[in-house]
Amino acid sequence: MMSLRNLICLIVVLAITGVSTAADIANFDDLSIEPESYWNGSDGLGGFASGGAFFHNNYNFDWYSWDGFAYSNITDTTSSGWTAQYNAITGSGQSGSANYAIGYVGWAEPPTVTFNAAEINGLYVTNNNYAYYSMLNGDEFAKKFGGDDGNDPDWFLLTIAGKDVNGDVIGTIEFYLADFRSENNSQDYIVDSWEYVDTSSLGVVNRLEFSLSSSDVGEWGMNTPAYFVIDTIVLVGYAPAVGEAGSAAVHMDDPNCITWASGWENYEVGSNCWKIWQTPEKALGKAAGTPYDIVCLGRGGEITLTFDCGIGDGAGYDFAVFENSFSDTFLELAYVEVSSDGVNFFCFANDSLTDSPVGGFGVVDPTDIGGFGGKYRQGYGTPFDLALLTDTSPLLDTNNIKWVRIVDIVGDGSYFDTSGDVIYDPYPTTGSAGFDLDAIAVLNMRTADFNQSGNVDYLDLLILGQSWLSQPGDENWNYRYDISDPVDGIINLVDFAVFARQWLEGGES
Numbered sequence: 001m002m003s004l005r006n007l008i009c010l011i012v013v014l015a016i017t018g019v020s021t022a023a024d025i026a027n028f029d030d031l032s033i034e035p036e037s038y039w040n041g042s043d044g045l046g047g048f049a050s051g052g053a054f055f056h057n058n059y060n061f062d063w064y065s066w067d068g069f070a071y072s073n074i075t076d077t078t079s080s081g082w083t084a085q086y087n088a089i090t091g092s093g094q095s096g097s098a099n100y101a102i103g104y105v106g107w108a109e110p111p112t113v114t115f116n117a118a119e120i121n122g123l124y125v126t127n128n129n130y131a132y133y134s135m136l137n138g139d140e141f142a143k144k145f146g147g148d149d150g151n152d153p154d155w156f157l158l159t160i161a162g163k164d165v166n167g168d169v170i171g172t173i174e175f176y177l178a179d180f181r182s183e184n185n186s187q188d189y190i191v192d193s194w195e196y197v198d199t200s201s202l203g204v205v206n207r208l209e210f211s212l213s214s215s216d217v218g219e220w221g222m223n224t225p226a227y228f229v230i231d232t233i234v235l236v237g238y239a240p241a242v243g244e245a246g247s248a249a250v251h252m253d254d255p256n257c258i259t260w261a262s263g264w265e266n267y268e269v270g271s272n273c274w275k276i277w278q279t280p281e282k283a284l285g286k287a288a289g290t291p292y293d294i295v296c297l298g299r300g301g302e303i304t305l306t307f308d309c310g311i312g313d314g315a316g317y318d319f320a321v322f323e324n325s326f327s328d329t330f331l332e333l334a335y336v337e338v339s340s341d342g343v344n345f346f347c348f349a350n351d352s353l354t355d356s357p358v359g360g361f362g363v364v365d366p367t368d369i370g371g372f373g374g375k376y377r378q379g380y381g382t383p384f385d386l387a388l389l390t391d392t393s394p395l396l397d398t399n400n401i402k403w404v405r406i407v408d409i410v411g412d413g414s415y416f417d418t419s420g421d422v423i424y425d426p427y428p429t430t431g432s433a434g435f436d437l438d439a440i441a442v443l444n445m446r447t448a449d450f451n452q453s454g455n456v457d458y459l460d461l462l463i464l465g466q467s468w469l470s471q472p473g474d475e476n477w478n479y480r481y482d483i484s485d486p487v488d489g490i491i492n493l494v495d496f497a498v499f500a501r502q503w504l505e506g507g508e509s
Contacts, residue, residue: 025115025235025351026051028099030419031071038072038086038102046391051419052351052370053115053233054388055101058108067106069113073098080133085227087129094124094194094231102128103210105226111210114388116349116370117165117239117248120205122198124231125158127177127191131225135178135190142223143216146180146188153181154215156190158228161209162202165248165385166316171202177228194231204239204246206385237353237367241328242380249380250320250441252287257320257441260285261305261404270298270408272433287322287439289379294324294436297334297408304405305440311338311401313386313480314444315453320381321373321406322438331364333425334373334435335407336384340397345405346389352423358411360429371418373406374425374435381441399480400446408434446483448499456503464499467491 028050033039039048041059048055048071055069072086079087086102093100103111127135135156138144145154156178162170175197180188199208214224239248250257264280277296280303288294297303311319325331333352337345350371354364366375375382386398409415411425448456450463463481470477471490484494 024051025118025120025233026053026055026113027097027232028071028093028101029097031099033071033073033099036074036076038070038074040066040070040086041068042066049349050101051233052349053113054349054390056109056112056114058106060108065106067104067108068111070102070104071099072102073100077129079129080137081139082130082225084129084133085225088229089127089129089132089192090194090229097231100229100231103228103230105210105212112207113233114207114385116351116388117204117206117246118370119203119236119238119246119367120162120199120208121234121236122196122200123233124194125175125177125191125197126194126229128225128227128229131156131177131227132190132192134225142225145178145190145216146185150180150185150188152215155179155181156215156224157213158197159211159213160197160199161211162199162205163207163209165206165383167207170205173197173199173202200236204248208233235351235353237365238351238370239366239375241366242376247376248317248383249376250317250383250443252289252322252379252381252439252441254441256316256443257286258445259307259309259442260287261440261442262308263306265304265306266405267295267303268301269296270301270410270434272428272430273298273301274431277432277436283437283439285439287379287381287441289322289438291324291326291378294432294438296432297406297435297437299410299433300408301434302405302407303437304403305437307402307404307440307442309442310446311386311404311442312444312446313390313398314447314449316385316443317383318386318401318442318444319404320383320441320443321404322378322381322440323374323376324378324436324438325374325376326378328366328377329363330361330377330426331366331369332374332429332435333364333369333409333411333423334437335409336371336373337405337407338386338389338396338398338401339403339405340400341395342403344393344395345403346392346396347418348384348388349418351419352417352421354424356424357413358424358426360426362426364425372409373437378438381439383443386444397479399483404440406435406437410434448483448502450481456499461499461503464491464495 041057057068135145178190353368411427
């Protein structure tokens with residue numbers, strides 16, 4: 001039976017993220033808003049989650065403006081102009097669903113979606129009312145596409161960049177939301193339906209970044225309203241096994257493993273775990289990469305490891321969880337939760353595509369699982385990016401994680417992923433049932449690399465100076481710059497001392 005604790009966690013997760021179909025990494029049906037309304041980030045959350053993805057948003061409270069992603073269910077397809085920026089020209093989501101996401105390319109950062117490393121098959125796109133009618137008829141800022149005689153070779157292009165966890169571009173996909181370049185005017189079009197864009201050629205990526213360009217450009221840049229609409233991001237699968245192209249596995253000897261867990265607490269062993277496997281200290285320090293130097297959680301058990309250094313949200317992955325699987329497909333899974341205060345824990349979004357029970361020594365395809373501990377065989381860790389939890393809650397400081405909790409998932413179908421789908425992994429097992437924790441490696445410490453360039457340098461010093469002597473509530477306060485140990489709620493000489501030490505120790509975060 002599922003424990004009361006995990007039942008409560010599931011209810012909370014479903015209340016936040018709703019239910020998404022297993023083949024979709026996100027489809028926005030899990031977002032709750034009033035009919036004929038929208039969300040644009042005015043609550044200051046910095047984005048929203050749908051399924052296993054996070055959609056970034058930047059809201060400017062001085063100008064009451066936003067960029068990045070918003071979401072909407074407005075059905076009006078006839079309104080035009082700026083007030084129709086939240087309207088999809090289709091009047092509904094893809095396949096007639098209610099919700100869809102609006103992308104706006106503004107000034108803060110491009111519309112970006114982040115998720116566990118995965119191969120995305122594609123997504124559906126269309127225009128919003130504002131851009132559609134501006135191109136169709138022209139307005140006070142932008143021209144009518146085709147011009148008065150219909151012969152101008154105008155175009156409106158959506159570019160989708162697939163990026164890895166370090167933010168490096170893996171590849172790009174282009175899709176024309178309007179195209180008047182044909183010599184045959186009857187072939188000119190402005191998209192007014194949901195169109196599928198195939199992104200599978202990108203391979204395994206960690207984020208999608210969107211940009212727009214247009215033939216209609218003026219002194220201040222693009223004249224065409226910089227909006228687009230998306231729905232139903234379709235998943236091929238998550239990152240594959242060790243040694244395969246696109247694998248995210250971290251070897252225990254990887255030089256990026258800066259340090260390891262230094263302590264443990266709250267070890268609650270589950271059932272079917274022999275006493276010889278109940279030594280929590282074996283999860284401390286460097287991973288051993290053997291079947292024996294582990295602590296077993298047992299069915300439904302859990303343990304919290306602690307980190308004196310603190311884990312920070314830096315460039316790329318931030319920590320890695322090591323299990324002791326003997327193969328690439330005997331994968332015992334666990335929820336991974338983090339905390340910056342030791343009280344409030346937040347779980348990484350996760351997804352299981354395994355659609356039937358797995359026997360005691362059955363097979364779990366690693367491309368069918370994302371966001372769980374235990375994805376890789378012994379000696380290789382499953383990495384996690386704290387950026388996926390950015391803006392989750394004011395109770396979580398993703399630049400000062402000192403507790404990581406590992407919770408075993410009983411693989412009999414009584415536990416559920418973020419989307420509410422059943423999770424299967426090898427079951428039943430005995431003697432050392434459940435997750436066998438080898439170690440947790442720190443890949444990014446609480447760092448003075450504020451701009452995530454990969455180095456602590458004078459640019460980071462300038463950033464620190466802009467928040468000098470600030471405290472929570474001040475306009476120039478940013479919790480990421482409070483790098484003193486312990487965090488003390490003010491940017492001062494204690495933080496500068498940490499900054500100086502990291503710079504003098506080599507400048508690498």
